[in-house]
Amino acid sequence: MTEITVTVLRFNPETDAGPHPEEYTVEVHDGARVLHALHAVHAQDETLAYRYCCGSGQCGSCAVQVDGAPVLACLAEAKDGMVVGPLALPVVQDLEVDLSPYLERLAYIDPAPCAAFPTKEEIEAIKPLRDCIECMACVSVCPALLVTDFAGPTAMRQDLRLALDPRDTGDRINEAVKEGLFFCTSCQRCWKVCPKGIEIPGKAIERLREIANRQGLSLPRHIDVAELVRTTGRSVPRTKETFLEEVPGVIEPEGEARATVGFFVGCMYNGRLPDAALDMIEVMRRNGIRVVVPHEQVCCGSPLIRTGQTAFLDQLKRRNIEAFRSRGIDTVMTMCAGCGSTLKNDYDTPFTVMDATEVLDRYGIEPPAKLRIAATYHDPCHLLRGQGISEEPRALLRKVAETFVETPNRCCGSGGGVRSGVPEEAAALGAMRGEAFEASGADVVVSCCPFCEFHIAEHTKLPVKDLMTLLREGYEQKDRDGAGQQ
Amino acid sequence: MRALEVIDCHVLVIGSGGAGIRAAIEADRYGETVLLSKSITGKGGCTTMAEGGYNAVLRDTDACALHTEDTMRGGAYLNDPALVDALVHDAPARLSDLVSWGAVFDASADGEVAQRSFGGQCRPRTCYAGDRTGHEMIATLMERLRGSGVERIEETPAIELLKDSGRVCGALTLDRKGEVRAIRADAVVLATGGGARVYDVSTNSGTGSGDGFAIGYRAGAELIDMEMVQFHPTGAVYPYDARGRLVTEAVRGEGGRLINAAGERFMNCYDPERMELSTRDVVARAIATEVLEGRGTKNGGVWLDVTHLPARRIEERLPVMLEQFLRFGVDIRTEPMEVAPTAHHIMGGLSITPEGQTTLPGLFACGECSGGVHGANRLGGNALADTQVFGKRAGEAAGRSPERRATIDRVQVEAQEERLTAFFRGEVSPISVQRQLQQAMWDGAGIRRNESDLRTTLGTVGELNGAGLNAASGRNLTACCAVQNLCTTAGLIVRSALLRPESRGAHYRTDIVQTWDAQTSPFGHTRISLKGAGIEEAGR
Numbered sequence A: 001m002t003e004i005t006v007t008v009l010r011f012n013p014e015t016d017a018g019p020h021p022e023e024y025t026v027e028v029h030d031g032a033r034v035l036h037a038l039h040a041v042h043a044q045d046e047t048l049a050y051r052y053c054c055g056s057g058q059c060g061s062c063a064v065q066v067d068g069a070p071v072l073a074c075l076a077e078a079k080d081g082m083v084v085g086p087l088a089l090p091v092v093q094d095l096e097v098d099l100s101p102y103l104e105r106l107a108y109i110d111p112a113p114c115a116a117f118p119t120k121e122e123i124e125a126i127k128p129l130r131d132c133i134e135c136m137a138c139v140s141v142c143p144a145l146l147v148t149d150f151a152g153p154t155a156m157r158q159d160l161r162l163a164l165d166p167r168d169t170g171d172r173i174n175e176a177v178k179e180g181l182f183f184c185t186s187c188q189r190c191w192k193v194c195p196k197g198i199e200i201p202g203k204a205i206e207r208l209r210e211i212a213n214r215q216g217l218s219l220p221r222h223i224d225v226a227e228l229v230r231t232t233g234r235s236v237p238r239t240k241e242t243f244l245e246e247v248p249g250v251i252e253p254e255g256e257a258r259a260t261v262g263f264f265v266g267c268m269y270n271g272r273l274p275d276a277a278l279d280m281i282e283v284m285r286r287n288g289i290r291v292v293v294p295h296e297q298v299c300c301g302s303p304l305i306r307t308g309q310t311a312f313l314d315q316l317k318r319r320n321i322e323a324f325r326s327r328g329i330d331t332v333m334t335m336c337a338g339c340g341s342t343l344k345n346d347y348d349t350p351f352t353v354m355d356a357t358e359v360l361d362r363y364g365i366e367p368p369a370k371l372r373i374a375a376t377y378h379d380p381c382h383l384l385r386g387q388g389i390s391e392e393p394r395a396l397l398r399k400v401a402e403t404f405v406e407t408p409n410r411c412c413g414s415g416g417g418v419r420s421g422v423p424e425e426a427a428a429l430g431a432m433r434g435e436a437f438e439a440s441g442a443d444v445v446v447s448c449c450p451f452c453e454f455h456i457a458e459h460t461k462l463p464v465k466d467l468m469t470l471l472r473e474g475y476e477q478k479d480r481d482g483a484g485q486q
Numbered sequence B: 001m002r003a004l005e006v007i008d009c010h011v012l013v014i015g016s017g018g019a020g021i022r023a024a025i026e027a028d029r030y031g032e033t034v035l036l037s038k039s040i041t042g043k044g045g046c047t048t049m050a051e052g053g054y055n056a057v058l059r060d061t062d063a064c065a066l067h068t069e070d071t072m073r074g075g076a077y078l079n080d081p082a083l084v085d086a087l088v089h090d091a092p093a094r095l096s097d098l099v100s101w102g103a104v105f106d107a108s109a110d111g112e113v114a115q116r117s118f119g120g121q122c123r124p125r126t127c128y129a130g131d132r133t134g135h136e137m138i139a140t141l142m143e144r145l146r147g148s149g150v151e152r153i154e155e156t157p158a159i160e161l162l163k164d165s166g167r168v169c170g171a172l173t174l175d176r177k178g179e180v181r182a183i184r185a186d187a188v189v190l191a192t193g194g195g196a197r198v199y200d201v202s203t204n205s206g207t208g209s210g211d212g213f214a215i216g217y218r219a220g221a222e223l224i225d226m227e228m229v230q231f232h233p234t235g236a237v238y239p240y241d242a243r244g245r246l247v248t249e250a251v252r253g254e255g256g257r258l259i260n261a262a263g264e265r266f267m268n269c270y271d272p273e274r275m276e277l278s279t280r281d282v283v284a285r286a287i288a289t290e291v292l293e294g295r296g297t298k299n300g301g302v303w304l305d306v307t308h309l310p311a312r313r314i315e316e317r318l319p320v321m322l323e324q325f326l327r328f329g330v331d332i333r334t335e336p337m338e339v340a341p342t343a344h345h346i347m348g349g350l351s352i353t354p355e356g357q358t359t360l361p362g363l364f365a366c367g368e369c370s371g372g373v374h375g376a377n378r379l380g381g382n383a384l385a386d387t388q389v390f391g392k393r394a395g396e397a398a399g400r401s402p403e404r405r406a407t408i409d410r411v412q413v414e415a416q417e418e419r420l421t422a423f424f425r426g427e428v429s430p431i432s433v434q435r436q437l438q439q440a441m442w443d444g445a446g447i448r449r450n451e452s453d454l455r456t457t458l459g460t461v462g463e464l465n466g467a468g469l470n471a472a473s474g475r476n477l478t479a480c481c482a483v484q485n486l487c488t489t490a491g492l493i494v495r496s497a498l499l500r501p502e503s504r505g506a507h508y509r510t511d512i513v514q515t516w517d518a519q520t521s522p523f524g525h526t527r528i529s530l531k532g533a534g535i536e537e538a539g540r
Ligand SMILES: Cc1cc2nc3c(=O)[nH]c(=O)nc-3n(C[C@H](O)[C@H](O)[C@H](O)COP(=O)(O)OP(=O)(O)OC[C@H]3O[C@@H](n4cnc5c(N)ncnc54)[C@H](O)[C@@H]3O)c2cc1C
Pocket: B014, B015, B016, B017, B018, B019, B020, B036, B037, B038, B039, B042, B043, B044, B045, B046, B047, B048, B049, B050, B051, B052, B053, B054, B055, B133, B134, B156, B157, B158, B159, B191, B192, B193, B194, B203, B204, B205, B207, B211, B212, B246, B344, B345, B366, B367, B368, B369, B380, B381, B382, B383, B384, B385, B387
């Protein structure tokens, strides 16, 4: 037996003004789960309200937050000092939340009278969507639910499960659209917390959007974007000189080359924020990295995949892969979080893909001057969850900003085609983001994704900068300081 | 006293496991149906935890007569033949119901529901959905339920059955705030599941406190064969808090081998013909004996090994097991699992007819809270079939019950209110009573039994049953009721075990030498009710 301290967020909405933490010291056995620690707390204080039933991860009753992350109490290991709170859903009491409004929105089958048993292939397609234990962890973290009446990630999973079942007679695609199919920002939070690892955005929502697309149900703004990609190879219209038009095919570093990478620029940095991309190039040059920029590269296809318009996706993929493969490049660098996530997760590439922050982290950088700013960092969903990158950008930021403050992570609302397709939702999430940054005490917001930066800039009074721009400014400051000393 | 709130309906179903939901779906065709559940609907009970599968005769290579024979032999011929007949004949049709309602069972290459081998059966007869079969069934039944007119009352246990001149006419319920309500019904179906939680080491869910046995018994219904408790041979040993967690029989079905600490495949000495696929009672006793005789692991278990199987097969067929063991640091593709027996299933229960009618008018029962289907030992895969076959039958019979006008007995209500108020005055923690009970039952009424230990255990159970339980707040009243039910269930098990002077199926008496086997046994069912208890004996 070992002794551990557990803090539980207690709350009785009928008598308490708000949740309050209470600390307990309990003894648990080796290998105890959070649930067993809660049992031990309960043995000390029988007024604790918490749910559990099967104790083996199959009934979905015991989802709670441990240190802010949703887990099943019966599966997550108990840790000394952990803070256990309810899921971010309406609290009934203590750790019990009201699941019923979300359970009610799950569609149920409307079976044809004498339908045959599905084929093995059909069964295999449905099975991964069937693992859901309706714990509602996904619902509790979904940003779309904060600002829309989205039915939630698992409701989308259920819609696809039914759409794939030949026994069902319902019109699931139309229903899914009504229930908010296009509200998903593809932030990837839902499936990262799903105890069953059901990849709802990629394996359910995008599949539903594909079927919706085939049925002519794509949003008009999404269709426009797809048309733009089809005709120009780019998802952003040309309004000024693009990055690719400005740079040569190979950009040599200052001094000796320590490494060579290919650069996949992406539509936003190419057409809308080329200056940030040029800043990145300067940072690479300064740090001895040769950058090869194939000019025939096109849109990665992310705007098409996220919105289910995949008809000519393969052409884009082939062209992009060929652009780098033909130059013998073994590492392709991305700078846009969305492009990086797409190349890493939706492509099968003969080369390694790395985000610019990973490249700089791998080779190490010359320290820039510390700018006299208080910076906060916005984790782009497609970098944080899409690529699992959170430390590298922070480490770089700490090198260049005198003060660094955290702002709790949340999706800005611009992804998944939401900015173009459901602008009110994107604006509402953007506004929440803006408020959070302004409350953080920072005087500049820094990120690594052109979509996030562009969107957040519309919703905050604070300046929004790309991390690469900031690094370049750090070097410029350093040079000025050096010149001043001489 | 405040006026008692009363809900009226035609059929009240208590319990939302596989049997209860199935019963409610059926009863709904006849009139207003309420499905009452201690947990969130569909999240309680053991059905959703069932991994292995559902037995049904589907192919020409199999036959109902074979399923019957396997079930009877497995049950040491204590099964009620009429119930077995109903089980075997209806199981395929009830599986078809599930399939037509959207169940996603695994398919074979020929486009049918796939079947695999399970212990004690002469044909591969067990239909499955990976190793989450019960979860698949509940998912299917919940979809059907959501599309039905059944009213659901959640997180509210039934604490007592209401009676009007000898007939069950509803139940009293207790919600999370400690409020009592009455549900009046023309017929009541008990589908509260099992009660293996009376043991310290058990596979069961937290709701398995044996409520149905206890409240049925208190209402005057007869229970049979309550001594028949199945110990599943393979429960997890580590970590301590998850001890007893089921390691599905499918592991042995897929070819898993049992090995003792000396490296011997010991089933050779107990059942060389069927080896690891012998019936559960035989395998459980074999493991208990190996451990008792010093050939166990240091944690008191044996090894269950699938490392000779291709990794892909393990990943495909046993994903839940793979994941669960990985979580505790064991990769079953390359290392054996450590296992030991665990209390799993109560074969006994409320005595029913094939229509689910108990011995009390107005009261029906189905699923694990009923007795007689599985005799002295249940075959893997028969319980899930049981929930569907008898869920439908009980739901239908209850639905066909005539409408009645019943009055709610004030005396009964007041007695319950008094019982609850007393919990605020009590001083003993229900948690500590539960722990003591579970330990006493494991030590004295477990796999190997003898009269003297059973008597001691009965004494302990009696004392614990009389403890003045304390409720810290209104919401703790349900826990007090559950612990009392646990004590009552334990008492029924031990008293019945004392009644049966033989070893049969899961009931193993080390203190009795017998000259008969299951088929020639002079004994029949044990029967226990408020009126008395006894065992059927040939020629008496
Ligand atoms: C881990 C495990 C694996 C198993 N695997 C298999 C298998 O592979 N194949 C097989 O055939 N069998 C298997 N079994 C056995 C089988 O799952 C059960 O016997 C069967 O599911 C019982 O179903 P049920 O509907 O009777 O009860 P349960 O599913 O246990 O449901 C009981 C319901 O009653 C409710 N309840 C209890 N008390 C009250 C009350 N007082 N008031 C209101 N509601 C109440 C509970 O909340 C729950 O909803 C397994 C059992 C376990 C524990």
